[in-house]
Amino acid sequence: MDKNYHVFSDGRIERNDDTVRVVTEDGEKKYVPIENAEALYLHGQIDFNTRLMSFLNDQGVAMHVFGWEDYYAGSLMPKRGQTSGRTVVSQVRAYDDTSHRRRLAAAIVSGSIHNMRTNVVYYNSRGCELDQIIDDLEAAAERVEKNLAVDELMGVEATARKAYYQSFNEILPPSFQLSRREYNPPPNEVNSLISFGNSLVYANCTSAIRATALDPTISYLHEPGERRYSLSLDIADLFKPVIADRVLFRLCNRNQITADDFETELESCLLNEQGRQTYSKEFEKTLERTVDHPNLKRKVSYQYLMRLEAYKLKKHLLTGEKYEPFKRWW
Numbered sequence: 001m002d003k004n005y006h007v008f009s010d011g012r013i014e015r016n017d018d019t020v021r022v023v024t025e026d027g028e029k030k031y032v033p034i035e036n037a038e039a040l041y042l043h044g045q046i047d048f049n050t051r052l053m054s055f056l057n058d059q060g061v062a063m064h065v066f067g068w069e070d071y072y073a074g075s076l077m078p079k080r081g082q083t084s085g086r087t088v089v090s091q092v093r094a095y096d097d098t099s100h101r102r103r104l105a106a107a108i109v110s111g112s113i114h115n116m117r118t119n120v121v122y123y124n125s126r127g128c129e130l131d132q133i134i135d136d137l138e139a140a141a142e143r144v145e146k147n148l149a150v151d152e153l154m155g156v157e158a159t160a161r162k163a164y165y166q167s168f169n170e171i172l173p174p175s176f177q178l179s180r181r182e183y184n185p186p187p188n189e190v191n192s193l194i195s196f197g198n199s200l201v202y203a204n205c206t207s208a209i210r211a212t213a214l215d216p217t218i219s220y221l222h223e224p225g226e227r228r229y230s231l232s233l234d235i236a237d238l239f240k241p242v243i244a245d246r247v248l249f250r251l252c253n254r255n256q257i258t259a260d261d262f263e264t265e266l267e268s269c270l271l272n273e274q275g276r277q278t279y280s281k282e283f284e285k286t287l288e289r290t291v292d293h294p295n296l297k298r299k300v301s302y303q304y305l306m307r308l309e310a311y312k313l314k315k316h317l318l319t320g321e322k323y324e325p326f327k328r329w330w
Contacts, residue, residue, distance in 0.1 A: 002038035004204070004287070006280045008273050012047040013040075015055040022046075037061045038303075039207045041200070043276055062210060064203040071184075072199040075206055075229070084213035090317040091218040099146075102153070104220035104313075104323060106146040108234050109157045111325030113141045115241040116164040118328045119171075123249075128170040136163035150221065157221075157237070164241075175259065176252045185268030190248075192262060192269050193279065197244030198236065200283055205232040205239065208306040212314050235309050238326045243302060247282050256282070291330050 007013060011024040020032040020040070032040065034055075039062040042048075048063075056063055057078040067073035094100045117137045124130040140160035144153065161181075168178040168190060178190040186192040206229050209216045219230035221237070251257040261275030271279060287303040300308065309326050316323035 002036050004039050004041060004284055005032050005037055006041040006043060006277075006284075007032075007046060008043045008277055010044045010046060013042065013052060014048065015052045020052065020055070034059055034061060039064055039203070041203065041280070042066060043280075044273075062207050064206070066199065071195075072202060074227075075203065077206070077210055087213040087314060087318060088215050088218070091215055094317055095218055095220060095224070101220050102148065102150060103146045105150045105153045106144050106148065107323055107325045108221045108237060109153050109160075110141065110144045111327050112157055112237040112241070113137055113144070113160045114327040115238060116160060117141070119241050119245060119249075120164065120167050123167065123171045128167070130167050130170055133163050133167045136160070150223075153221065171249055172252050173255075185266070186270070187267065188269050189257075189259065189262050190252075192271055193248045193252075193257070194244070196271055196276070196279060197248055197283065198240055200280070201240050201244050202229075202232050202236045204287070204303065205229075205235040205306050205310075208303075209235070209310045211307055212310045214310055214314050235306065235313075238309065239302075239306055242328050243283070243286055247279065247286055251279065251282055294329065 007022055009022060009024040009028075009030070011022060013020060013022050015021075016031070018034075020034045020037075022030040022032065024030070037059070040056070042063065042065045053063075053076055056076065060078045062078060063076040065073045065075070094104065117134065120130050120133050120137060124134060137160055140156055140163065143156050148156070165178055165181050172178070172190065176190050178188075178194075181194065182188075182191050183195050186195050206216055209229070209231055214231065216229035216231045217224055219234045222230040222233040224230045257275060257278055261272060261278060262269050263272045264270075288301055290299040290301050291305075292298070293300045293308075305326060313323060315321055
């Protein structure tokens with residue numbers, strides 16, 4: 001897999017001959033090895049023009065933009081490597097088929113709850129008192145049925161996630177506590193870390209879907225809407241516990257993220273540039289980790305697991321092979 005490159009400096013990003021150059025506000029010049037880039041992530045206040053966009057399109061490199069308060073602002077996606085009208089038609093047919101959509105939505109919720117539970121079980125075995133939360137997650141998992149309406153499945157997932165977030169105060173040190181999940185804007189450090197990590201997972205899922213012929217706006221659990229890639233939301237739900245949350249736990253418990261990595265203004269708590277760099281570095285290290293895949297019989301990276309998920313869904317839609325959601329097995 002190619003690498004992601006994060007840009008935190010304010011300034012401008014531009015094409016320079018056959019590569020990409022970042023020019024900071026104080027005139028410093030930094031170069032991005034675009035030949036092995038999967039995507040660029042822009043976190044600072046940075047300008048770019050159509051010449052850069054055309055170049056990235058030719059190179060097949062996505063650019064994900066994060067705006068004020070580190071909210072995901074949008075993506076500039078290159079033309080697809082694959083296009084398939086048959087795939088898109090199959091996506092739409094599955095969405096329009098109430099029973100089919102329910103089955104896919106139920107599978108996603110089932111996988112999401114399983115992956116939340118694996119985190120809780122892991123920390124429960126390391127001295128945290130989390131038995132009740134495990135029971136709550138198992139109860140939620142038992143409520144997932146393929147015949148439930150999609151809004152009911154969303155309710156089950158929300159109930160499970162509420163229970164899951166209650167584990168954070170046991171897992172995290174006393175200096176990082178989560179009274180409840182809040183965003184827009186996040187009011188404290190843990191909410192800020194959750195929001196930032198979830199946005200990175202969402203953007204990576206968007207890049208993964210681009211590698212297939214799937215349309216990222218046609219989804220099954222989340223309702224398709226305007227100005228968002230709702231299929232990325234579906235797939236991201238499976239990977240947020242495994243990637244974003246585990247990064248959060250490691251950084252806080254190892255004291256690699258502290259109160260000095262945040263800034264508070266206008267009743268919001270946000271990672272500062274140093275904090276974003278620390279989190280993003282650990283996030284990218286996690287994406288590069290590999291596990292033995294039981295079906296492929298080889299090691300694959302966490303980043304590639306997201307692409308595999310998109311391919312599994314595509315294969316299901318085209319061939320009817322049962323879709324089994326990603327569930328952490330290691």
